[in-house]
Structure formats: structure tokens, C-alpha cells
Amino acid sequence: MQEQKNIAVVGSGLVGSLLALYLKKAGHQVTVFDRRPDVRKVEFSGRSINLAMSDRGWKALRTVGIEEEIRNLALPLDKRAMHVNDKPLYFQKYGKEGEAIFSISRGVLNRKMIDLAEDAGVKFRFEEKVWDIDMPEAKLYTGETEKSEWKEYDFELIFGADGAFSRIRHKMQRQSRFNYSQHFIDVGYKELTIPANEDGSHKLDNASFHIWPRGEFMLIAMPNLNGSFTCTLFMPFEGEYSFDTITTEEKADDFFEKFFPDIKAEISNLKRDFFKNPTSAMVTIKCFPWAFNDKIALVGDSAHAIVPFYGQGMNAGFEDISVLFDKMKKHENDWENIFKAYQKERKPNADAIAELSYQNFIEMSRKTADPEFLLRKKIEKRFGEKHPENWIPLYSRVTFSDRPYAEALAIGERQRRIMDEVMKTENIKEKWDQQEIEEKILKLLAAR
Amino acid sequence: MQEQKNIAVVGSGLVGSLLALYLKKAGHQVTVFDRRPDVRKVEFSGRSINLAMSDRGWKALRTVGIEEEIRNLALPLDKRAMHVNDKPLYFQKYGKEGEAIFSISRGVLNRKMIDLAEDAGVKFRFEEKVWDIDMPEAKLYTGETEKSEWKEYDFELIFGADGAFSRIRHKMQRQSRFNYSQHFIDVGYKELTIPANEDGSHKLDNASFHIWPRGEFMLIAMPNLNGSFTCTLFMPFEGEYSFDTITTEEKADDFFEKFFPDIKAEISNLKRDFFKNPTSAMVTIKCFPWAFNDKIALVGDSAHAIVPFYGQGMNAGFEDISVLFDKMKKHENDWENIFKAYQKERKPNADAIAELSYQNFIEMSRKTADPEFLLRKKIEKRFGEKHPENWIPLYSRVTFSDRPYAEALAIGERQRRIMDEVMKTENIKEKWDQQEIEEKILKLLAAR
Incomplete structure (x- = not known):
């Protein structure tokens, strides 16, 4: 057990x-500061992409005993x-x-997490903006x-969990x-909504992540849970079809009519929300070090904000x-070494998921319509199912x-190089599902 | 002529x-703010690397008619x-x-430049720190x-020329x-001095840039001009031989005795200055955009700080x-387009000199002792002299x-690829100065 801090x-x-x-x-006294009002008491802002919790997120919740409660939300x-x-x-x-x-x-998740933390004895100070910290003294x-x-507040440790535009990092x-x-x-996003049917059921399959790729x-x-869908439109800020050019309700209407006719009618208040909801930017943030002595450390987006195209932002923060x-x-009361070991292990993995998320952005925006890319995916899928x-x-x-x-990134790059070789095979389009290709991949995998 | 601003x-x-x-x-009213005291009235800090003015710097001075005055300083x-x-x-x-x-x-240069600007009617406000600006209104x-x-001051335009840790950029x-x-x-530097001989002459050849490479x-x-030399020691912050480990006068003495015995005695107050002068860090800073509307623009290090290993920091700023x-x-009173055209032309070039300067750092620290690297340089030199x-x-x-x-960088990369091919030649060590090699380079140059 650690000494209480x-x-x-x-x-x-x-x-x-x-x-x-x-x-x-773990036995500490904990005070959470937030410049915003208590999220449980206000309407949540219309600028969020729904979260995709996956294994890393669940693991962090399980360890602290709240997996089941969150799973209910x-x-x-299981599919796109x-x-x-x-x-x-x-x-x-x-x-x-x-x-x-x-x-x-x-x-929904944020409100529940604050409830759980408060029930455990965490003190929250909402609408109290942190402007500065004294790093060597952990004053706030x-x-x-x-x-x-x-x-002025005196603490023994300060964690910056204040997001991509962190004030704590700003000081560091x-x-x-x-x-x-x-x-x-150069792409932004905007939240839109598909409401539930009158009986509370979902208008689209509710066990799928729905995608309308349009180049x-x-x-x-x-x-x-309430039957609605949270939609996100990703679109360039500038250019022919962009947030810059869709400037009137009529243009928004035409745009959806042209590109999303199957869903346009389902999006509620499309024309109103398109202009009411903000257009948000997406950023990759990297920094180092993440900690100062045994006093200050960054976690989550404040240390490593990533673009959302792998659905891993929250999962990486929880990890x-x-x-x-x-x-x-491992290091008990030696907080300096706790922080050193933490940042040493996490930094390369944060860089890796940043890279993977950015690659997915490029892939989704440029390659989903590329026949060679689709063939490549088909060959990989076939091989993966057989081996x-x-x-x-x-x-x-x-x-x-x-x-x-970082391991996923490295193995992924090796797989990419192998597929580059496979795609050079003559007449690959004809024989992609033949024994020859399977053997070629096995041979390339065996070669170290 | 532009409208006065x-x-x-x-x-x-x-x-x-x-x-x-x-x-x-150009006819404008100009006020310069600096948080520091007038550099003409204080001893200059012991943290500067001497400057190497080259063609780009001279061109900027020539246009405004002060080349000759500066050349006297x-x-x-002409050589290393x-x-x-x-x-x-x-x-x-x-x-x-x-x-x-x-x-x-x-x-010396900075004092002269301020004199020249003041004589021309520029107003200087020293020891006045700019904390914030209003970007749309150009208030300061x-x-x-x-x-x-x-x-509060009202201006029509504000330029940030406030260096690598620019407050203006900080706001942008x-x-x-x-x-x-x-x-x-991960390398820092420290200024040291070799004083003049008693008769005012230089202790080393004064038409050379002196280098003691030590890996x-x-x-x-x-x-x-006064017979002294400004020396700069570049050394890692951490590691066996580093600013971290040289912690006593005795260790500094031993270090110079071991690695710089030929010059040790000439460096004045070595042991004192080593600890009196600060150890400075080196940073590459990139950003974009460099301008805001027709109101604010960044120039020099505030837009593109680079490491000093190509001697181009000041030259790039002047350019x-x-x-x-x-x-x-070209754009006369259309400051928005002046700024747009300026940043569009300069950004890729600033990125290129940043890359070249960083490459030179890697080259100087890792490759000067590499025989293959030296052979490569010998072949290039021979070919360059013949063609x-x-x-x-x-x-x-x-x-x-x-x-x-950016053009220099691109051509340099092409030359590097050609030399990569040349270095693959069998027995290159023996035949580096033969006709065959010369012809190979010519052939590679001809192939586009």
C-alpha cells in the first residue's frame, strides 16, 4: 500500500x-478540478463522436471493478x-x-464515471479554472x-488530464x-443525429458501425441506448465539397440529397443542426517528457491526442x-520512478497509435475506392482465415x-511489406485466391 | 509607394x-518593442555562437544600403x-x-543594426515586455x-521578430x-573565449573557421575584429562526456587536457567561464501559418528556428x-496578400534549411570519423573540380x-542518391579516382 498523498x-x-x-x-486524497460545469447538470455539447470501447478500455475498467456497470451503457x-x-x-x-x-x-459515460468517482470519495471542483501550477512545489x-x-492550492502530486489543449502541459x-x-x-467534423423510431427502436441495425464512404x-x-444514432460528418475545411462551401441551408440540403439520399430523411433537424453544431478540428499532439520530477504527470489526450480514425483515443488514455x-x-512510494517508468513504457506506444490513427485517416479518405487496395484486403482476409x-x-x-x-504497428508494417511483394505477382488480379499466392505469403512470412 | 502604416x-x-x-x-512609422535592455548599454550575454554572414544575409543588407557598413565589422x-x-x-x-x-x-552586429535603424527614425522601446496581442485589431x-x-497600444500591423520562444507566435x-x-x-553548447595576443593579433589563423571534431x-x-576568438563547445547534455558529468573545475580541466590539449592553454578563464557561462539548448521550431489576416506576421526564428550547424539562422531570417x-x-497596400505570398514562398524554404541544418548536425556528430563518408566526400570533391x-x-x-x-535540398538529395550508387562500385576504395568512376557519375547525372 502506498503512503497517502x-x-x-x-x-x-x-x-x-x-x-x-x-x-x-489506492488510498489517496483526490480532488478533481474542471473549468467546465458539472457535465451531469448540463446538456452535453453537440461536438462529440461516439466512443468505441475496446479491449484496452475494458481492461482498465475491470481492474478498478466497474466493467459491468459501464457495459450496461x-x-x-461486431461489424461495419x-x-x-x-x-x-x-x-x-x-x-x-x-x-x-x-x-x-x-x-452518458462521463456522467457515470463522475458518479462512480464521487461515490468512492473523490472531491470534484467544477467551474474552477486552473491557470497556472508551480511544478517543483505542486501548487495549483x-x-x-x-x-x-x-x-492557491497545495498538493503533493498533480495530474494533467485536461485534454488536447492542456493547461498543465502548456506550463511544462x-x-x-x-x-x-x-x-x-485539413478535415473537420460535425455531429448530427438520427432519432429513434416512435417505439424507441433504432432506425438502422444497432449492432453495426455504419459508414457512408464518399471519397x-x-x-x-x-x-x-435510447434508440438514436450519433452521426459524424467528416469533410475537408476547404475545397469543392467542404465546410467552407456549404454555407446555406439550401446548400446543406442539396449536399445531403446528392451524396446521402438513403439517410437524409432520417437525420433530424439536418439543416438546423448543420449550422447549430460547431465544426470541430482534429489534431495529433505529441510531447515529451510527460512528467516532472515526482510532482507532475500527464495522462490521456494532454500527453498524446490522436485523430479519431482508429477509435482508440479513450482506450489509449485508459491504458x-x-x-x-x-x-x-512496482515502485510503491517512489513517484519519480513511477513517472519515469510510466512515460518510458507509454511514449512509444502513444506514438504508435498516433501513427496508426493517422494512417487510417489517409486510408479511409484516399483508398476505400482504390481497386488495388480492396484486392489487397481481400487477399489478406483469405489468408488470415486459412492461417x-x-x-x-x-x-x-x-x-x-x-x-x-508499438508491436501492432511493427507487425502491421511487416505485413504491409509482405503484401507489397505479393501485389507484384504477375496477373495477381486473376490468381489472387490460388494456392500459389498462399504459398508465397507463407514463404515471405518464414523469411525473417 | 505604400500607404503609410x-x-x-x-x-x-x-x-x-x-x-x-x-x-x-519604405515610409512607415515603426516602433520596436523589446523586453530586454538596450543591447548597446549592457554587456552581451555569454551565450552566443558567432555569426557566419553569407550571400543571403549580404543581399538583404545590400538592398537596404548597409552592406558596406556591416562588412567593416x-x-x-574562406576555409575550415x-x-x-x-x-x-x-x-x-x-x-x-x-x-x-x-x-x-x-x-557587435546587433548594436550596429539598432544604431542604423534609430538613425533612420525607428523608435525603440526597450525593457517593455509584450504580454499579449489582439490579433484582429493589431493591439499590443x-x-x-x-x-x-x-x-495598450494600437497599431495597424504587428510583426513578431521575437525569436524562437516568440510571444506573438505563442498567441497565434x-x-x-x-x-x-x-x-x-540532445546536444547543448557553451561559449568560451580565446583572447587576443598582447599586440592585438589573433592567436590562430583569422581567415579560418576552426573546428576540433571529437566524435x-x-x-x-x-x-x-578585436583579435579574440569566440569558441563554442557542442556536447551532449547526458552521457559519458557531457555537460551532466563535467561538474567540477577539476573535471573541466581534465576534459580539456585530454581532448583539446593544443588549445587548452589559450582559452582564457576556461574553468571560470565553463561554469559562469550558461549551457544552452538548441531547438528546431516549425509552424504554420505565419500570418493572421492583414494584421500579424512572423519573421526569423519566431517562424522557423533552426539548429546552428549550417550557419544559416540569421541568413534565413534576413532572407x-x-x-x-x-x-x-508586388501587392502594394494589400497586406493580406503580401503576407499570404510571403509565407507561401518562405515556408518550404524554411523547412528545407531546417532539414539541412539538422542533417549537418547528424553528419558532424556521427560521420566525420567514418572512412566511407570521407571517401565519398573525396570523390565528390574530385568530380566537382573536374565538372x-x-x-x-x-x-x-x-x-x-x-x-x-528547397532547391538546394532537392538537388542535394539527388546527389546523395547518385553517390549511394557510386559507393556500391566494387573496389571503390582502390579506384575512386579513376576515369570509370567519373563516367559513372556522368551517366547517373544524365539519367533523369
């Missing part, structure tokens, strides 16, 4: 509230439902029988505005030799907590496993 | 004072003087006959501290979709001003030219 967690989002629960259950999705123009709807299974990702609304300053009088960033990058992609842009929909907790068990022990697909390594992301 | 330049360093002079001569260096262990001193010419870089002390706020009462960085990265290298670390020395001035002539029109060395393209950095 007086700990501040900045940020009451998913990662902040889960971390607070872990720390409280989630819907399992592809809504491709001029083709009947078709499905792609995510993994093996029984493997699924779980759709859950960010607002809050106030109305940057220039108003500030209140002023140190010399602090590496940092923020890279925005430069894409619509997705994930089911909620940070699993790793941090392992290090707490499941030799070819675990990258998606499964990321989603249905808790092996390190 | 009331313009603020933040930062009175080399780029800030040159930009102020340009703007004043500089010493031409290599102080390699267990070898006699040898020299490497930088370029063709008459080509040289010019050593100039940062303090200064004050004692971040939390003290601030003074809070915009969504602003890309930014800062990457520190993981390196000492350089550049002459000053920003040349390009900005070209755009001012000067076909093989302008990368160093010359960067240093003795005002062609875009």
Missing part, C-alpha cells in the same frame, strides 16, 4: 475521472455496415465470433480569469528541452492508467488485444 | 532591427581549419576562389508582469488549426525580409547562392 487531477473528462477513481481506491458492434453508392448495403465483421467494439455516448492556481486574483512546455508538436489535419468525405453513425497503476505497484495463427489483422491487434500498440 | 515590430534582435529599417525606409573566412587529433592542422576551402563566409559577433499589451496592469498558436512543433536536440562533441572557434519586401512591391557546372556542392548552393533552400 494529497493529489489533484486537472480535468473531469473520461480519463481524469477514471484516474481519480483509481487513485482514491454500451451497445456491442457499408453504405456505398449504387451498391446494396453490405457488412464487414470486425473480428472473430464474439469480438465487438462497444458504442457508448461520451456524455485557480481563478475567474488569467488576470484576476488567484486561489515552457521548460527548455521539452519536445512538443501539434498537427491539425473526400464520409458520414458515420453509431447507436445509442495509460493501467500502466501507471502497474508502476505504482489465423500466422496473420492476425492489424485492426484486431489494435482493438481486440492489450499487446503494445 | 503604424507598425510594431516585437523584438530588437538582428531580424527585428533589420525589418524595422526596411519598413522605415566582419572577417572573411581542421584540428584533428594526431594529425597536423589541415584546411578545407569553402568554395571557389573569392568565396567566403564572414565571421561577425552577434553583439505591455506591462511589468503577466498579472500587472497592462498598457492558440488558434485552432495552427500547426506547431518544437524539437530539441560525440566538438569545439569551434570564430575570429572577432525572409528580402522576400517580404518583394511581396510588398564544376555539373556538380555544385550542397554547401555552396546553401551558402554562396540565393537560390531557394
Whole structure:
């Protein structure tokens, strides 16, 4: 058992509230600060993509004993439902029988997590903005505005779980030799909604992740418990079809009529929501170090924000907590080494999932219509089904496993190189499903 | 002639004072703010690497009519003087006959530039720290501290020339979709001094850039007009021989005795200065965009800080001003398009010189002792001398030219690929100076 510490967690989002629960259950005094009002008392903002909880997320919840409670709020999705123009709807299974990702609304989950943390004895201070910290002394300053009088708090440890635009990281960033990058992609997103049927049932299959791929842009929909779907439109900020050009209700109407005729009627208040809901940007953030002495550490998006195209943002943040907790068990009261071991293990994996998420963005936006890419996927799928022990697909390594992301990335790159060779085979289009190809892959796999 | 504008330049360093002079001569009202005291009235800090002015820098000075005045403060260096262990001193010419870089002390140059700008009518406000700006309104706020009462100034345009840790960029960085990265290298530097002889002459050849390469670390020395040399020790922060391990005067003494015995006695106050002078970090900073509407723009290090291993930091900053001035002539009073054209032209070139400078760091620290690398350089040199029109060395393209950095980088990469092929030749060590090799390079150059 660790010596009790007086700990501040900045940020009451998913990662902040889960971390607070872990720390409280480990015997610490925990106060969570958030500049926003209590999410349980306000309408949740219309700028969230539904979450896809997968193995890494569940593992972190299980360890702290709340897996079942959260599972009741989630819907399992075992397949993609592809809504491709001029083709009947078709499905792609995510993994093996029984493997699924779980759709859950960010607002619903966040409220529940705060309830659970509060019940365990975590103290929450909402609408209290942290403006600055004293890193060597673990002091924290809050106030109305940057220039108003500030209140000072003394802690022994401070965690920054305050998201991609973290104030805690912002302070760490002023140190010399602090590496940092923020890279925005040129695509934004907007939340829209498909409401439930009158009897409360879902308008589309509720065990599928629905995708309308359209090349430069894409619509997705994930089911909620209440029968509705949260939809997300991903589209470039600038260009022919873009958030820049769809400037009137008429243009929004025409755009959906042209590209999403099958679903347009189902999206409620399309024209209103398109302009009421904000257009959000997506960023990859990397930094290092994640910790300062035995005082300050970053977790979740504040350390490694990623683009959402692998559905791993929350899962990666929750896995940070699993790793941090392992290090707490190992190094007991030596917080400096807890933080060192934590950042050493997590940094390469955070970089790997950032890379994988970005690759998926490129893949989804540029390659879904490329026949060579589709053939490649078909060959991989066939081989993987015949030799499941030799070819675990990258998606499964990321989603249905808790092996390190960096390992998934490395094996995925090896698989890509093997497939590059396979695709050079003469007449590959004709003989993709023949014995010869299977043997070629086996041979390439055997060669180290 | 442009309409007169009331313009603020933040930062009175080399780029800030040159930009102020340009703007004043173009007919604008110009106020320069600097949080530091007037550099003409204080001792210059012991943390600077001497500057190497080359063609791009001179061109920017020439256009505004101050080339001659600055040339009087500089010493031409037409070669490297290599102080390699267990070898006699040898020299490497930088370029063709008459080509040289010019050593100039940062303090001396900065004082002169401020004098020239002040004489032209630029107003300087020293010891006045800019804390914030209002970007759409081009307002600027200064004050004692971040939390003290601030003074508000109204301008029409604001330039951020406030260096790698720019406050102006810091404000721009809070915009969504602003890309930014800062990457520190694991090597630091420290300034040391070789004083003049008693008669005022130089202790080493004063037409050379002196280098003591030692693998993981390196000492350089550049002459000053007053007979002294400014030396810079580049060394890792951590590791066997590092700023971390040299912690006592005795250890500093032993280190210089072991690795720099030929020069140790000449460095004045070695043991004192080693601990008195700060150890400085080196960073590459990239960002985009560099401008906001027709109101705010970044120049020099605030937009693109680079590591110093190509000697191009100041030259690149001065070239920003040349390009900005070209755009001012072209777009007249349309400042939004001036800024757009400026950043569009400069960004790829700033990225290219950042990459080249980083490559030179890797090259200097890892490859100077590699026999294959040295053979490669020998072959290139031989070929370049026989076919000067076909093989302008990368160093010359960067240093003795005002062609875009991005072009130098691209051609340099092509040359590297050609040399990769050449180095695959069997028995290259024996036949490196034979006709066969020359013909192979010509053939590779001819193949597009």
C-alpha cells in the first residue's frame, strides 16, 4: 500500500475521472478540478463522436471493478455496415465470433464515471479554472480569469488530464528541452443525429458501425441506448465539397440529397443542426517528457491526442492508467520512478497509435475506392482465415488485444511489406485466391 | 509607394532591427518593442555562437544600403581549419576562389543594426515586455508582469521578430488549426573565449573557421575584429562526456587536457567561464501559418528556428525580409496578400534549411570519423573540380547562392542518391579516382 498523498487531477473528462477513481481506491486524497460545469447538470455539447470501447478500455475498467456497470451503457458492434453508392448495403465483421467494439455516448459515460468517482470519495471542483501550477512545489492556481486574483492550492502530486489543449502541459512546455508538436489535419467534423423510431427502436441495425464512404468525405453513425444514432460528418475545411462551401441551408440540403439520399430523411433537424453544431478540428499532439520530477504527470489526450480514425483515443488514455497503476505497484512510494517508468513504457506506444490513427485517416479518405487496395484486403482476409495463427489483422491487434500498440504497428508494417511483394505477382488480379499466392505469403512470412 | 502604416515590430534582435529599417525606409512609422535592455548599454550575454554572414544575409543588407557598413565589422573566412587529433592542422576551402563566409559577433552586429535603424527614425522601446496581442485589431499589451496592469497600444500591423520562444507566435498558436512543433536536440553548447595576443593579433589563423571534431562533441572557434576568438563547445547534455558529468573545475580541466590539449592553454578563464557561462539548448521550431489576416506576421526564428550547424539562422531570417519586401512591391497596400505570398514562398524554404541544418548536425556528430563518408566526400570533391557546372556542392548552393533552400535540398538529395550508387562500385576504395568512376557519375547525372 502506498503512503497517502494529497493529489489533484486537472480535468473531469473520461480519463481524469477514471484516474481519480483509481487513485482514491489506492488510498489517496483526490480532488478533481474542471473549468467546465458539472457535465451531469448540463446538456452535453453537440461536438462529440461516439466512443468505441475496446479491449484496452475494458481492461482498465475491470481492474478498478466497474466493467459491468459501464457495459450496461454500451451497445456491442461486431461489424461495419457499408453504405456505398449504387451498391446494396453490405457488412464487414470486425473480428472473430464474439469480438465487438462497444458504442457508448461520451456524455452518458462521463456522467457515470463522475458518479462512480464521487461515490468512492473523490472531491470534484467544477467551474474552477486552473491557470497556472508551480511544478517543483505542486501548487495549483485557480481563478475567474488569467488576470484576476488567484486561489492557491497545495498538493503533493498533480495530474494533467485536461485534454488536447492542456493547461498543465502548456506550463511544462515552457521548460527548455521539452519536445512538443501539434498537427491539425485539413478535415473537420460535425455531429448530427438520427432519432429513434416512435417505439424507441433504432432506425438502422444497432449492432453495426455504419459508414457512408464518399471519397473526400464520409458520414458515420453509431447507436445509442435510447434508440438514436450519433452521426459524424467528416469533410475537408476547404475545397469543392467542404465546410467552407456549404454555407446555406439550401446548400446543406442539396449536399445531403446528392451524396446521402438513403439517410437524409432520417437525420433530424439536418439543416438546423448543420449550422447549430460547431465544426470541430482534429489534431495529433505529441510531447515529451510527460512528467516532472515526482510532482507532475500527464495522462490521456494532454500527453498524446490522436485523430479519431482508429477509435482508440479513450482506450489509449485508459491504458495509460493501467500502466501507471502497474508502476505504482512496482515502485510503491517512489513517484519519480513511477513517472519515469510510466512515460518510458507509454511514449512509444502513444506514438504508435498516433501513427496508426493517422494512417487510417489517409486510408479511409484516399483508398476505400482504390481497386488495388480492396484486392489487397481481400487477399489478406483469405489468408488470415486459412492461417489465423500466422496473420492476425492489424485492426484486431489494435482493438481486440492489450499487446503494445508499438508491436501492432511493427507487425502491421511487416505485413504491409509482405503484401507489397505479393501485389507484384504477375496477373495477381486473376490468381489472387490460388494456392500459389498462399504459398508465397507463407514463404515471405518464414523469411525473417 | 505604400500607404503609410503604424507598425510594431516585437523584438530588437538582428531580424527585428533589420525589418524595422526596411519598413522605415519604405515610409512607415515603426516602433520596436523589446523586453530586454538596450543591447548597446549592457554587456552581451555569454551565450552566443558567432555569426557566419553569407550571400543571403549580404543581399538583404545590400538592398537596404548597409552592406558596406556591416562588412567593416566582419572577417572573411574562406576555409575550415581542421584540428584533428594526431594529425597536423589541415584546411578545407569553402568554395571557389573569392568565396567566403564572414565571421561577425552577434553583439557587435546587433548594436550596429539598432544604431542604423534609430538613425533612420525607428523608435525603440526597450525593457517593455509584450504580454499579449489582439490579433484582429493589431493591439499590443505591455506591462511589468503577466498579472500587472497592462498598457495598450494600437497599431495597424504587428510583426513578431521575437525569436524562437516568440510571444506573438505563442498567441497565434492558440488558434485552432495552427500547426506547431518544437524539437530539441540532445546536444547543448557553451561559449568560451580565446583572447587576443598582447599586440592585438589573433592567436590562430583569422581567415579560418576552426573546428576540433571529437566524435560525440566538438569545439569551434570564430575570429572577432578585436583579435579574440569566440569558441563554442557542442556536447551532449547526458552521457559519458557531457555537460551532466563535467561538474567540477577539476573535471573541466581534465576534459580539456585530454581532448583539446593544443588549445587548452589559450582559452582564457576556461574553468571560470565553463561554469559562469550558461549551457544552452538548441531547438528546431516549425509552424504554420505565419500570418493572421492583414494584421500579424512572423519573421526569423519566431517562424522557423533552426539548429546552428549550417550557419544559416540569421541568413534565413534576413532572407525572409528580402522576400517580404518583394511581396510588398508586388501587392502594394494589400497586406493580406503580401503576407499570404510571403509565407507561401518562405515556408518550404524554411523547412528545407531546417532539414539541412539538422542533417549537418547528424553528419558532424556521427560521420566525420567514418572512412566511407570521407571517401565519398573525396570523390565528390574530385568530380566537382573536374565538372564544376555539373556538380555544385550542397554547401555552396546553401551558402554562396540565393537560390531557394528547397532547391538546394532537392538537388542535394539527388546527389546523395547518385553517390549511394557510386559507393556500391566494387573496389571503390582502390579506384575512386579513376576515369570509370567519373563516367559513372556522368551517366547517373544524365539519367533523369
